[in-house]
Amino acid sequence: MDKAKKEAIQVTKEIVVKFIETGRVSPSNISEVFPAVFEVVSSTVCEDETENEE
Numbered sequence: 001m002d003k004a005k006k007e008a009i010q011v012t013k014e015i016v017v018k019f020i021e022t023g024r025v026s027p028s029n030i031s032e033v034f035p036a037v038f039e040v041v042s043s044t045v046c047e048d049e050t051e052n053e054e
Contacts, residue, residue: 008042015041 015037019025025033 004045005042008038008045011045012038012041 012034016025016030016034019033020027020030
């Protein structure tokens with residue numbers, strides 16, 4: 001697993017945990033929320049890496 005993917009997973013985990021703590025997400029629907037959040041975080045990380053390479 002590459003570094004960017006590991007970072008995206010870690011950030012996603014932290015975001016989802018905060019959503020659960022604040023009551024915005026229920027632990028029972030984490031399987032729906034985690035992939036959606038991961039997609040946004042992952043695309044943001046990839047955009048940032050692409051900009052830094054130029």
